[in-house]
Amino acid sequence: DGGITQSPKYLFRKEGQNVTLSCEQNLNHDAMYWYRQDPGQGLRLIYYSQIVNDFQKGDIAEGYSVSREKKESFPLTVTSAQKNPTAFYLCASTDRGLATNEKLFFGSGTQLSVL
Amino acid sequence: GDSVTQMEGPVTLSEEAFLTINCTYTATGYPSLFWYVQYPGEGLQLLLKATKADDKGSNKGFEATYRKETTSFHLEKGSVQVSDSAVYFCALRRGTNAGKSTFGDGTTLTVKP
Numbered sequence: 092d093g094g095i096t097q098s099p100k101y102l103f104r105k106e107g108q109n110v111t112l113s114c115e116q117n118l119n120h121d122a123m124y125w126y127r128q129d130p131g132q133g134l135r136l137i138y139y140s141q142i143v144n145d146f147q148k149g150d151i152a153e154g155y156s157v158s159r160e161k162k163e164s165f166p167l168t169v170t171s172a173q174k175n176p177t178a179f180y181l182c183a184s185t186d187r188g189l190a191t192n193e194k195l196f197f198g199s200g201t202q203l204s205v206l
Numbered sequence: 207g208d209s210v211t212q213m214e215g216p217v218t219l220s221e222e223a224f225l226t227i228n229c230t231y232t233a234t235g236y237p238s239l240f241w242y243v244q245y246p247g248e249g250l251q252l253l254l255k256a257t258k259a260d261d262k263g264s265n266k267g268f269e270a271t272y273r274k275e276t277t278s279f280h281l282e283k284g285s286v287q288v289s290d291s292a293v294y295f296c297a298l299r300r301g302t303n304a305g306k307s308t309f310g311d312g313t314t315l316t317v318k319p
Contacts, residue, residue, distance in 0.1 A: 136306060195250070
């Protein structure tokens, strides 16, 4: 079955450490997105990518980095510069990045906590 | 910029009760509107969508109508079940905004037997 796979499901970060969250899709979608979800709040966009080798900052990109070397993969690195990284991270994709009526397909998320 | 405002939760209902979750939006142009549902520990799933004014989206007994004159997209269900307990997110998407989606804060629904 096609879908989006996020790993790991739970991740712990020590002070000063960089950690990388994996996101893989086999839907052949062009566009991929990373969102951060905090308790009782909506989703905030961290980074997005419309095509391979190109990505754009979202609303809260500081302290995060991404790469898009392959169409199916869009890993997110939470750097030590992100001072409040504890959150639920969601990866999503759409078939055509600029289409208004396209729904988002979501992975099952990664819960990141600070030790 | 774009914004979505949802009715604050949590909402607690008895089984078979009528559900309304209000959603209003601010956006330029002609966005598409969506309702997503999130079950505990999972990602979001599309529940329904509407792509132009007066369209009605429907799925699994849920309905929402795109009202441009009131900039609203309220979610309704005539008879809720325990299995409907989840967090519901209203969202909009404009293709001219680089395909980015804007989400409301979510409304938690608990249905008691």
